Amino acid sequence: MARFEDRVCIITGGASGIGAETARRFVRDGGKVVIGDVDEALGGAVADEIGDAAAFAPIDVADPESCASGVAFAISTYGRLDGLVNSAIRMGPTALVDLSLEDWSKVVDVGLTGTFLMTQAAGRWWIDNDAPGAVVNLSSTGGLQPYNLAGAYSTTKAGVIMLSKQFGLEWARHNIRVNTVCPGHTETPLTAYMRDPAVKQARADVTPLHRVGQPDDIAEGILYLLSDDASYVTSSELVIDGGMSTSLFTHMPGRKWD
């Protein structure tokens, strides 16, 4: 039996990049997905491409009513809910000294508040229906290290790690697991600058595994945490970055033991 047979998952930000690839792979492993996104054209196209086991729902994660409607849509369409992946993000990069309240709020509202609202909406359904659940929230190596000049991104992503730990702890008694994935640089529309071969090669050169990440690298970690293979894993974070965020000593000049 495929590992997600009869399972249903909502994927926010599922119209693009890591979310879209996770949706494809969840269905390949037997499941059904609701692709929740504000980009209706792209989200609808990804759902069409995947086929009958995928449906698009217009979900704005920054709006609590929209999150609740997304959960209701999953139930009315597929009759149940087993998983949630929070992948939606907006960017507002700039130096903190110049960061406007508007750009701060744009990133925090989608990345952190949106993760809170969507997780809360799914968890309320699981608790009310005495059903188990699994949530995977997308943080970043930028949630572990300060991503200078990226505006509110690092603060948002650090918040996602702690929010997930707290949800995991509060909901363990309901058998609802909440974990975080921290990708490193991954080739998606969000990181379109890596289409420049020189940038991509330079990034591969400073990554211990000698390549930049692909959406399927991240999707595989997300699917593990959604699956029963991770039934004893909660309030944890999985770093998927080719070793980048722990490679400090490879950049240290003048070492004796090269």
Ligand SMILES: NC(=O)c1ccc[n+]([C@@H]2O[C@H](COP(=O)([O-])OP(=O)(O)OC[C@H]3O[C@@H](n4cnc5c(N)ncnc54)[C@H](O)[C@@H]3O)[C@@H](O)[C@H]2O)c1
């Ligand atoms: N690509 C990387 O290098 C990288 C690295 C670390 C972490 N991440 C994280 O992984 C996640 C996915 O990144 P990606 O590269 O696939 O991004 P992406 O830009 O390809 O996809 C993000 C999606 O979020 C959607 N979205 C934006 N606002 C929304 C809202 N209010 N409600 C619902 N959906 C909304 C967008 O329409 C888009 O489809 C993000 O949380 C990102 O921070 C990505």
